[in-house]
Amino acid sequence: MWLKETLYDDLRIALRGELVYKKKSPHQDLRVYQSASFGRVLLLDGAIQTTERDEFIYHEMLTHPLLLSVPRPEKVLLIGAGDGGILREVLKHPVKKAVLVEIDREVISLSEKYLSSICGGAFSHPKTEIVIEDGARFLTGTQDKFDVVIVDSPDPVGVAKSLFTPSFYKNIYRVLSSRGMMIRQTGSTFLQKKDMKKHHHTLSKVFPVVTVQLTAIPTYVGGFFSCMIGSKKIDPRTIRKTVLEKRYKSRGLRTQYYNTDMHHASMVMPNYVREEIQ
Amino acid sequence: MWLKETLYDDLRIALRGELVYKKKSPHQDLRVYQSASFGRVLLLDGAIQTTERDEFIYHEMLTHPLLLSVPRPEKVLLIGAGDGGILREVLKHPVKKAVLVEIDREVISLSEKYLSSICGGAFSHPKTEIVIEDGARFLTGTQDKFDVVIVDSPDPVGVAKSLFTPSFYKNIYRVLSSRGMMIRQTGSTFLQKKDMKKHHHTLSKVFPVVTVQLTAIPTYVGGFFSCMIGSKKIDPRTIRKTVLEKRYKSRGLRTQYYNTDMHHASMVMPNYVREEIQ
Numbered sequence: 001m002w003l004k005e006t007l008y009d010d011l012r013i014a015l016r017g018e019l020v021y022k023k024k025s026p027h028q029d030l031r032v033y034q035s036a037s038f039g040r041v042l043l044l045d046g047a048i049q050t051t052e053r054d055e056f057i058y059h060e061m062l063t064h065p066l067l068l069s070v071p072r073p074e075k076v077l078l079i080g081a082g083d084g085g086i087l088r089e090v091l092k093h094p095v096k097k098a099v100l101v102e103i104d105r106e107v108i109s110l111s112e113k114y115l116s117s118i119c120g121g122a123f124s125h126p127k128t129e130i131v132i133e134d135g136a137r138f139l140t141g142t143q144d145k146f147d148v149v150i151v152d153s154p155d156p157v158g159v160a161k162s163l164f165t166p167s168f169y170k171n172i173y174r175v176l177s178s179r180g181m182m183i184r185q186t187g188s189t190f191l192q193k194k195d196m197k198k199h200h201h202t203l204s205k206v207f208p209v210v211t212v213q214l215t216a217i218p219t220y221v222g223g224f225f226s227c228m229i230g231s232k233k234i235d236p237r238t239i240r241k242t243v244l245e246k247r248y249k250s251r252g253l254r255t256q257y258y259n260t261d262m263h264h265a266s267m268v269m270p271n272y273v274r275e276e277i278q
Numbered sequence: 279m280w281l282k283e284t285l286y287d288d289l290r291i292a293l294r295g296e297l298v299y300k301k302k303s304p305h306q307d308l309r310v311y312q313s314a315s316f317g318r319v320l321l322l323d324g325a326i327q328t329t330e331r332d333e334f335i336y337h338e339m340l341t342h343p344l345l346l347s348v349p350r351p352e353k354v355l356l357i358g359a360g361d362g363g364i365l366r367e368v369l370k371h372p373v374k375k376a377v378l379v380e381i382d383r384e385v386i387s388l389s390e391k392y393l394s395s396i397c398g399g400a401f402s403h404p405k406t407e408i409v410i411e412d413g414a415r416f417l418t419g420t421q422d423k424f425d426v427v428i429v430d431s432p433d434p435v436g437v438a439k440s441l442f443t444p445s446f447y448k449n450i451y452r453v454l455s456s457r458g459m460m461i462r463q464t465g466s467t468f469l470q471k472k473d474m475k476k477h478h479h480t481l482s483k484v485f486p487v488v489t490v491q492l493t494a495i496p497t498y499v500g501g502f503f504s505c506m507i508g509s510k511k512i513d514p515r516t517i518r519k520t521v522l523e524k525r526y527k528s529r530g531l532r533t534q535y536y537n538t539d540m541h542h543a544s545m546v547m548p549n550y551v552r553e554e555i556q
Contacts (some may be wrong), residue, residue: 002290010314012280012292013499036288037469054468054501057548190332191315197554210407218468218501221291221331224494257548265546270335270535 005032006046007131007155008191013048013221015041021114027104027159028059036230038219040115042083043157044107049171050083052117054218058169058185059085059118060258061215061266062227066148066181067093068247069236075099077175081152082107084119090150091125099146101131101138103159108135136162139171147177151184156195167231169206181231184208188222189214189273196226196268200277203230211237212277213266215257224273237267281311285433286469291326291499293319296455299392303384306436310392316497318393319360322385323436328361330395332496336394336463337363338536339544340505341491344426344459345371346525346541347424347514351425353377355453357413357441360385362397368428371529376382377424379409379416381437384449414440425455429462434473442477447484447508459509460485464517466500467492467551474504481508487514490555491544493535502551515545 002014006007007175024030031043039052050058063086067073074096078086082102085237090098097205100123108130111119113131131138135151153160162168163184172182186192196212203210207230214224229236244260269277280292295313302308309321317330328336329538339366344462345351352374356364360380368376378401380386388409400406409416419536427450431438440446441462450460464470464477474490481488485508492502523536546556 001300008315009314011292012290012502014290016288038289048397056550057501101455163363188496214494216492216502218466218499221496223335225495226553256550259549259552261546262548265543270332270540271537272534 003035003041003043005043005048011191011221013219017041019112023106023110025104028209029105030110032110039064039117041219042115044154047154048219049154050085050118050184051219054113055085055118056256057215057217059089060255061213062086062150062152062183062185063089064253064255065213065236065263065266066150066183067231068244069239070147070179070181075144075146077101077146077149079149079151079153080160081150083115084108084122084148086152087122087128088118088120091122091127092253095127097129098127099129099131099144101133101135103132103134107134122190134162136165136168136171139168139175142175144175145177146175147180149176149180149182151182153184155187155192165203166205169202172230172233173206176232177263180235181229182232183201183227183229186226186228188220189224189226189276191222195274197276199228203228207231208234209224211235211267212269212273214269214273215266224270226273237264281313281319281321283321283326284435289499290467291497295319299388301384301388303382305382308384308388314360317536319497320393322432326497327432327532328363328396329497330393331502333396334534335493335495338490338533340364340430340461340463341367341430342531342533342536343491343514343541343544344428344461344507346423346458346522347512347517348459353422353424355379355424355427355439356430357427357429357439358438359428360388361389361393362400364428364430365400365406365552366396366398367406369400373405375407376405377409378410379413381410381412383410394524412440414443414446414449417446417453420453422453423455424453424459427454427458427460429460429522431462433548434467435469444480444483446456447480450508451484451510454510457511459507459512461491461505461507464504464506467499467502467504467554471554477506481506485509487513489513489545490547490551492547492551493544502548504551
């Protein structure tokens with residue numbers, strides 16, 4: 001049997017595997033497959049979100065570049081991120097609190113049951129606080145301040161629509177501490193060029209420092225996969241390797257993708273991406 | 279209609295498109311599709327070789343890092359490369375001669391007819407010399423010397439098998455000038471890990487300098503796509519940006535992916551690749 005992703009009209013990726021879980025929540029269609037090459041695979045509304053084999057790339061790269069750029073990150077806000085992978089990476093740092101705001105309770109439940117290799121015990125960690133709420137609404141209500149905000153959502157269709165508006169970014173700016181930074185995925189640099197450009201434009205109106213970060217993720221087809229980093233002060237491109245290396249070691253990190261050379265290399269863009277966001 | 283790639287057992291990529299050319303040559307099964315998102319697509323024995331939309335990534339990155347690292351490259355040898363894309367990029371440099379050794383005459387013929395946006399007039403350029411022969415056999419026979427050797431072949435199955443043996447690499451070493459360098463693709467860092475490791479091992483026995491170069495190519499699924507560079511003296515990792523920039527400008531290059539920052543960034547490896555080739 002083949003699991004077929006239906007994210008794009010003209011391009012499909014398919015993995016050999018068996019369906020092990022299927023549910024329609026009030027928010028979206030949730031599926032988990034057991035695949036031959038990638039282990040368990042989570043799909044939301046037909047789009048691959050994560051797989052056991054390659055999840056480390058996305059989860060590490062949405063976490064460590066920011067948590068190592070901020071000298072002493074204490075409070076971290078995660079919006080979406082209901083599979084627990086980013087939470088697991090955040091908790092490798094000596095933070096005081098990680099607040100995870102997920103709109104769909106079912107994502108957390110299925111992850112605890114079917115994706116335990118991804119979330120581990122992160123949801124029940126004493127530093128974790130889970131809020132079941134729309135991320136955009138949470139942001140307008142909270143008076144808390146955070147050193148890092150990580151937005152881990154599907155593409156701007158369906159349930160995640162409210163997480164892509166200018167006012168969403170403005171509210172993130174508001175809840176960030178004075179040296180705070182945010183990151184979010186903005187899709188394939190090749191197949192979702194227009195989205196990437198739009199996000200860069202919107203973010204640049206809100207944050208004085210905006211950087212594109214690129215990774216190569218097997219189950220996200222479309223060449224380089226982009227993330228946008230918005231920052232109030234700190235530029236993650238100019239932090240010296242020695243500083244990052246010292247923090248990486250003192251925090252006892254172990255990573256499968258991230259290293260302090262990749263930190264800088266991931267922020268270099270090929271010409272076709274440069275031209276798009278200029 | 280969907281064009282389905284059959285390179286891997288458990289993972290498929292499919293593009294919406296129409297078959298426009300199909301032939302069985304004595305060497306392989308050749309197909310050209312007209313796809314909705316990627317323009318014309320060339321498949322050899324079921325594996326996607328190149329597409330009009332993203333070919334620039336592979337063709338630039340197999341060419342410019344080497345031709346800019348060697349101060350004055352005069353003679354370049356291309357093994358395989360029958361779609362003409364690399365030849366086109368090589369001829370952007372002030373070389374004296376580019377010899378293209380392709381085993382299958384049909385690849386060149388179909389490219390001239392169906393992939394003219396890729397090969398342009400490269401095959402009939404006065405500096406081009408085309409030899410229809412097995413690349414491994416050509417190497418054992420030639421007494422010529424080359425500054426750069428670029429191997430552009432399918433994976434080590436079928437027709438390209440002879441291009442992956444230790445003696446093949448030894449012969450490349452023999453035909454290279456004293457400051458010469460070679461490059462070849464070695465597949466997905468994720469799905470073809472073992473192949474990559476093997477090539478790195480074999481190359482390291484022949485060349486004093488061996489570097490992995492990584493690119494992200496939409497139609498080559500599997501995360502970072504790897505190339506191996508083998509060099510007699512010059513280390514492409516340590517050439518300064520200012521030197522590369524000067525050569526890039528004085529040669530009047532224009533590129534869509536390569537730039538002198540990507541030159542160095544493409545030679546940085548995530549931990550999972552580092553561990554594989556150590």
